[in-house]
Amino acid sequence: MIYRGSDIMNYRHLFDGIETSVKIKDGSMVVPINFDNGATTPPFKYVNRQLKESISLYGPIGRGAGQKGDYCTEKYEEARKKILEFFNLSYRNDYTVVYVKNTTEGLNLLSNILINDKKEKVLTTRMEHHANDLPWRYTSDVDYVEVDSDGRLDLKQLEEKLSKDKFSYVSVTGASNVTGYINPINRIAKIVHRYGAKLIVDGAQLVAHRKIDMLGKHPDESIDFLVFSAHKMYAPYGIGVIVGLSNDLNTLPFLKGGGAVKTVSDSDVIWKPAPERHEAGTQNFLGIVALTASIDMIKKVGYNHIISHENYLRSYLIDELKKIPTVILYGDCDNIDDRLSVISFNIEGKDYDYVSRKLADDFGIATRYGKFCAHPYVNRLLNIDDNTIISKAISGEKSSGMIRLSLGLYNTLREAKYVIKAIADIAYD
Numbered sequence: 001m002i003y004r005g006s007d008i009m010n011y012r013h014l015f016d017g018i019e020t021s022v023k024i025k026d027g028s029m030v031v032p033i034n035f036d037n038g039a040t041t042p043p044f045k046y047v048n049r050q051l052k053e054s055i056s057l058y059g060p061i062g063r064g065a066g067q068k069g070d071y072c073t074e075k076y077e078e079a080r081k082k083i084l085e086f087f088n089l090s091y092r093n094d095y096t097v098v099y100v101k102n103t104t105e106g107l108n109l110l111s112n113i114l115i116n117d118k119k120e121k122v123l124t125t126r127m128e129h130h131a132n133d134l135p136w137r138y139t140s141d142v143d144y145v146e147v148d149s150d151g152r153l154d155l156k157q158l159e160e161k162l163s164k165d166k167f168s169y170v171s172v173t174g175a176s177n178v179t180g181y182i183n184p185i186n187r188i189a190k191i192v193h194r195y196g197a198k199l200i201v202d203g204a205q206l207v208a209h210r211k212i213d214m215l216g217k218h219p220d221e222s223i224d225f226l227v228f229s230a231h232k233m234y235a236p237y238g239i240g241v242i243v244g245l246s247n248d249l250n251t252l253p254f255l256k257g258g259g260a261v262k263t264v265s266d267s268d269v270i271w272k273p274a275p276e277r278h279e280a281g282t283q284n285f286l287g288i289v290a291l292t293a294s295i296d297m298i299k300k301v302g303y304n305h306i307i308s309h310e311n312y313l314r315s316y317l318i319d320e321l322k323k324i325p326t327v328i329l330y331g332d333c334d335n336i337d338d339r340l341s342v343i344s345f346n347i348e349g350k351d352y353d354y355v356s357r358k359l360a361d362d363f364g365i366a367t368r369y370g371k372f373c374a375h376p377y378v379n380r381l382l383n384i385d386d387n388t389i390i391s392k393a394i395s396g397e398k399s400s401g402m403i404r405l406s407l408g409l410y411n412t413l414r415e416a417k418y419v420i421k422a423i424a425d426i427a428y429d
Helices: 044-054 067-086 103-112 132-139 155-164 185-194 285-301 304-322 352-363 375-383 386-395 412-429
Strands: 097-100 121-125 142-147 169-173 198-202 226-231 240-245 261-264 269-270 327-329 342-347 368-370 402-407
Touching: 044 132, 044 155, 044 285, 067 097, 067 285, 097 285, 103 132, 103 198, 103 226, 103 240, 121 155, 132 240, 155 185, 169 185, 185 198, 185 269, 285 304, 304 327, 304 342, 304 412, 342 352, 342 412, 352 368, 352 402
Parallel strands: 121 142, 121 169, 169 198, 198 226
Antiparallel strands: 097 240, 226 240, 261 269, 327 342, 342 402, 368 402
C-alpha cells in the first residue's frame, strides 16, 4: 500500500490544546504527539466554546427557583434525549440515561444495583478492563469467557457457557483497550437474549470510533445497558453515562443522598424513579454540556469519515511496525478489519517502560505502558501464567508489560511516520 498525506483528512483544526509545545530531554520545545487517546482525549474547540457560554449561565439543577437554575435544569434534561437519540433510542420509552463520573463508576453502580445475591451468576470475559471485571467479582458469582490465541473473544465458548448455566447478566467490552478488537455486540446480544440473560456493554473504547445502535436490526439484538465516558470522546470534563432499561434501574441506589428522594421521614425513604434516584448530590452540569457538544461534533464529522481516517493510520502503523525486525506486535496483525487504531507492542531486548519513557523524553511522543488495567488479558497475550504473576507481585519483582499506541481523530499520517522513525531509532540503538 502507498500512503500519501493527501489521501486522508486533517482534523487538527477542530481541537484545543494539541499544538501546545512541551520541553523534551534536550531542552528543545516541540509540539507533542499524543498516541495515548485510549486513556483520555483533548477537547473539541466547539466543546470549549459551549462550556464558556454555559459557565456564564451556570446554576443549580432542579432544586430551586431562578433563571440560571431553570436554564441548567432544562439543558440537563434535554441532554438525556440527545444521548438516547445518539444510540438510536429516540422512540423507546423503556430506556433512560443515568449520569455518572466515568465508566468505572457506572459499572460499579450497575454491579451493585442489578445483583441481589452473591450467588447470582454474571458472565464476563478475559478481555475486559478491570472496571468490567473487578466489580462483578465482589457482587456476584462471576464466570469468564476465554479469548483465543490471537486475543479475540471466543464466541463459541460464550454460547456454550450460557447454554449450560443460568446467568442473569453478560457484561462485555465493546472494544479492547489492549488490541483494539471490536466485539460484535449486537450479535452477542442475540446470543445472550436467547438464553434469558441481559447484556451490559462497556463502551468506553468504542463510542468515539464506531456508531453504536443499541436496538440492532432485530429486537433480539438490542443492548440492555451501555456505559461510557466523555473523556475518551473529546469531552474530558468528568462525566460518564449509563444508558439502560428504566425498570431494571428502579432498585435501591448505590449512592444515597440529596436529590434522589421523593421524601424522607424519621423511619422511611421513598426514592424517586430512575434515573434521578441514582444521581444523588450536585450534578456535573458542565460535564454534560461538554458531552452533548462532543456528540454534536462527532455527528457533524460523521462516523464514516472517522473510520476511514483512523483505519488508514492503523494500517500504516501496523505495516511499518512489521518491518522492524525486533518489534513484537500483539493480536492479529494480518486480519485487522475488526480492530480499532489501538496497537500494542514490545521491542526485543528493551524494557517496555524504557521504550515508552524514551519516546516521551527524547521525541515528545505520548504512549501508554504496562498492562493497561487489563492484567488478565495482557498476561494471556504475553503467555504468562497466574503463578508467575502472583510470585512476581509478592517478591516485588518487575512485572512484564507492553507499549500501546492508541489514535484519535486529530492524529495525522505525518505524526505516524515520525512515531515509526522514533520506534525504529530505539529498536536499532
